[in-house]
Each structure stands twice: as structure tokens, then as C-alpha cells.
Amino acid sequence: MNDSVDVIIVGGGMVGAALAAALGRQGLRVALVEADEAPAPIDDDRFDLRVSSLNLASQQLLESVGAWALIPAARRCPFRHIHAWDIEGHGETRFSAESIGLEDFGSFVENRVIRQALWACLEAMPNVECLCNASPINQIGGHERVLLELDNGRLLGASLLVGADGANSRVRERAGIQADVTDYHQRALIINVETTLPQQDVSWQRFTPEGPQAMLPLPGHHASLVWYGDPERVRAREAMDDETLKATIEREFPSRLGGLERVLGRASFPIKRQHARHYTASRVVLVGDAAHVVHPLAGQGLNLGLQDVITLGERLAYAHDHGKDLGGLAAIGRYALERRPQTLAMMAATETFHRVFTGGNGLRKAGAAGLALAERLPQAKQWMIRRALGI
Numbered sequence: 154m155n156d157s158v159d160v161i162i163v164g165g166g167m168v169g170a171a172l173a174a175a176l177g178r179q180g181l182r183v184a185l186v187e188a189d190e191a192p193a194p195i196d197d198d199r200f201d202l203r204v205s206s207l208n209l210a211s212q213q214l215l216e217s218v219g220a221w222a223l224i225p226a227a228r229r230c231p232f233r234h235i236h237a238w239d240i241e242g243h244g245e246t247r248f249s250a251e252s253i254g255l256e257d258f259g260s261f262v263e264n265r266v267i268r269q270a271l272w273a274c275l276e277a278m279p280n281v282e283c284l285c286n287a288s289p290i291n292q293i294g295g296h297e298r299v300l301l302e303l304d305n306g307r308l309l310g311a312s313l314l315v316g317a318d319g320a321n322s323r324v325r326e327r328a329g330i331q332a333d334v335t336d337y338h339q340r341a342l343i344i345n346v347e348t349t350l351p352q353q354d355v356s357w358q359r360f361t362p363e364g365p366q367a368m369l370p371l372p373g374h375h376a377s378l379v380w381y382g383d384p385e386r387v388r389a390r391e392a393m394d395d396e397t398l399k400a401t402i403e404r405e406f407p408s409r410l411g412g413l414e415r416v417l418g419r420a421s422f423p424i425k426r427q428h429a430r431h432y433t434a435s436r437v438v439l440v441g442d443a444a445h446v447v448h449p450l451a452g453q454g455l456n457l458g459l460q461d462v463i464t465l466g467e468r469l470a471y472a473h474d475h476g477k478d479l480g481g482l483a484a485i486g487r488y489a490l491e492r493r494p495q496t497l498a499m500m501a502a503t504e505t506f507h508r509v510f511t512g513g514n515g516l517r518k519a520g521a522a523g524l525a526l527a528e529r530l531p532q533a534k535q536w537m538i539r540r541a542l543g544i
């Protein structure tokens with residue numbers, strides 16, 4: 154006998170947990186399978202290294218499931234300005250939320266805070282069962298149901314299996330879906346710092362031939378710096394002691410950063426692009442990094458994943474309300490049709506920024522000219538902002 158639910162979600166990261174919460178609120182019976190422990194309540198005031206920019210559409214999703222209200226104001230940093238320029242100073246473009254009638258563009262929040270808030274919402278949903286420390290060992294796609302065997306001995310049955318298990322998705326692999334991968338031969342060094350200057354309402358990025366340098370503001374005088382570059386150089390910077398790294402940042406980062414009080418932590422991550430060739434297979438659908446990984450320079454990976462949640466959530470709620478098959482093509486096929494072009498557009502945009510600004514001198518000049526031109530075309534700027542905000 155199997156335990157029967159409407160939807161099984163494998164992966165309780167930010168995207169999987171958001172989908173479980175969105176479906177749970179619509180009254181669907183959901184099983185969320187997560188290999189790790191449930192996230193522990195956060196009782197310290199240090200800022201974690203993994204931080205995401207949540208755009209307005211993502212914020213609205215978190216609001217609608219009740220998670221936004223659980224994120225204390227002291228742990229989110231709304232930002233109102235975005236500046237981008239190239240190191241040679243040929244072009245700079247500035248975006249302001251006010252220019253499109255908004256109070257802010259979104260907020261920077263630690264990943265662990267977002268995830269914890271989502272899991273706290275799930276705890277209050279009797280129709281969502283969270284199975285932690287559990288992983289699938291077998292998935293059997295049937296004509297009417299999909300069966301999932303877990304390593305803890307449970308057997309689950311559902312109309313639909315969702316792979317939200319990240320970039321190395323086993324659900325994707327078991328469903329026979331291939332993914333195309335491009336290694337950028339770059340790493341991102343993330344450094345949490347305390348700055349001398351307050352600069353919490355602006356996020357900026359400077360393009361250099363080695364890769365971008367970005368400042369993501371955090372509450373107080375805190376900031377998350379992201380320094381992309383050649384893997385060997387990134388590893389060497391990562392290995393520096395705090396004082397040497399502080400002095401290196403003060404020398405190499407744009408002067409508008411100002412001085413640093415302290416380096417609080419650092420870690421580095423490889424950068425790749427990855428795209429599943431299909432988002433669906435028989436009774437299986439992929440969301441978040443399981444479906445797509447984009448270069449993080451535009452801070453859009455999680456936002457794309459949460460947009461998947463919004464679209465899939467709407468399709469499944471419609472199917473549920475109208476007595477239709479949740480794993481049928483009408484529901485998941487339309488999701489894939491809607492989401493794939495949007496993801497491809499974001500991938501193309503981030504790819505262009507990466508190639509142009511790490512390319513030869515001529516390409517970089519063209520990129521800088523593009524930034525300068527955008528600065529003189531307010532309507533084009535507004536269009537770009539609205540796309541990035543998901544509105």
C-alpha cells in the first residue's frame with residue numbers, strides 16, 4: 154500500500170518549500186521530501202553568506218503564503234537604486250525605483266531566513282506532510298499515478314511528482330531528462346563585510362574583464378560583496394587572512410564602497426549555466442535549479458524559480474478546482490510552454506552581460522556604450538526594470 158497524496162515535491166529548498174506552501178494553501182494534499190533536516194529556527198544575529206535579491210513578484214508570492222510576515226524587518230534590506238558601470242568608466246546606468254513609481258525594487262534577504270519562514274508556514278498546514286532526512290530510491294511513472302519509494306521505507310503515490318531538488322536533480326535524471334551545461338570557468342567569492350559608510354538603499358555592480366564586482370546591501374552597515382573571477386585568483390583571495398582580504402578589497406573594489414570596518418566571512422562557488430532540455434516528463438515536472446541555473450550576476454536564479462512556483466501553482470490550482478488531472482498535459486504542459494521562453498530570455502540576457510564584459514576590448518567598449526545608451530533611453534530602462542522585477 155502506498156500513502157496517497159495529490160503532489161509529491163522532492164527538495165525542500167526555497168523553491169520546493171514555496172511550492173509546497175502555495176499548493177497547501179490551495180487545499181492540495183502534498184508530501185515534501187527533503188534529504189536534510191528541517192531548517193532550525195534562527196536565534197543569532199549574524200548574517201549568513203548566502204543572500205538573495207527577491208524581486209517584487211517573489212516578495213508577493215512569499216506574502217501570499219504567509220512567509221513574508223515571518224521575516225523580521227531587521228533581516229531584510231529593501232533597495233531603491235541599482236547602479237551598473239564598467240571599470241574603464243565608459244558607461245554607467247542608474248535605475249531608481251521612484252522612476253517607475255515604486256518605493257523599492259525588492260529586498261536582499263539571507264537564503265536561510267527565507268527558507269526557515271517558508272518551512273514555518275508548512276508546519277501550520279495539516280494537508281502538507283514534510284518528510285525530512287529522506288530521499289527517493291526509486292521513481293515509477295505509471296499511466297495514472299507516479300510512485301516514489303523512499304530510503305526510509307515509505308512508498309508514496311501521487312498524480313504528479315515535482316523535482317525541486319536543485320542543480321544536480323536526481324528526479325530529473327531518473328525521469329530521463331538531459332540537461333545542457335556550460336561551465337563559465339569562473340567562481341564567485343562572496344564576502345560579508347561591515348562597511349564604514351551607510352549605503353543600504355543602493356545595490357551596485359562594476360564590470361571588469363575578470364568578472365563583475367557587486368555590492369548587495371544588508372541591514373545596518375552590513376553588505377554582501379560578490380567578486381567574480383578566474384577560479385585560481387578567487388581561491389587565492391578566499392585563502393587570505395581577514396586583514397589582507399580587507400586591504401585587497403579596499404584597493405581593488407570601486408572607491409564608492411568606502412572603507413571596511415571588518416571582513417565577517419567568505420565562501421566561493423563555481424559558476425555554471427544549466428538548462429534541462431524539457432521541464433516535464435510523464436507525471437514529472439521540474440522547478441527551480443532542477444530546471445535551470447543562470448549566471449548569478451543579475452541575481453535572478455531564485456526569482457526565476459519562484460516564478461516557476463507562481464505559474465505551476467496557478468496551473469495546478471486550476472486543475473484541482475476543475476477536477477482535472479494534476480499530472481496531465483493541460484496542466485504541466487502549459488506550465489512548460491509559459492516558463493521556458495521566459496527562462497531562455499533571462500539566460501540570454503545574463504549570457505550577453507557575461508560575454509560582453511569579459512570579452513575583448515572591443516566587446517567591452519560596446520557593452521559600456523550599451524550601458525551609456527540605456528542611461529539616455531528612460532523607456533528602455535523602465536522596460537528592463539519591469540522585466541527584472543517580474544511585474
Ligand SMILES: Cc1cc2nc3c(=O)[nH]c(=O)nc-3n(C[C@H](O)[C@H](O)[C@H](O)COP(=O)(O)OP(=O)(O)OC[C@H]3O[C@@H](n4cnc5c(N)ncnc54)[C@H](O)[C@@H]3O)c2cc1C
Pocket residue numbers: 163164165166167168169186187188189204205206207287288289317318319320323341343422440441442443449451452453454455456457458
Ligand atoms: C553565488 C550565487 C549567488 C546567487 N544570488 C542570487 C540572487 O541574488 N538572487 C536570486 O534570485 N538567485 C541567486 N542565486 C541563485 C539561487 O541561489 C538559486 O537559484 C536557488 O537557491 C535555487 O533554489 P532551489 O530550491 O531550486 O534549489 P536548492 O537551493 O539547491 O535546493 C534543493 C533542495 O533539494 C534537496 N535535495 C537535493 N537532492 C535531494 C534528494 N535526492 N532527495 C531529497 N532532497 C534533495 C536539498 O537538500 C535542498 O534542500 C545565486 C546563486 C549563486 C551560486
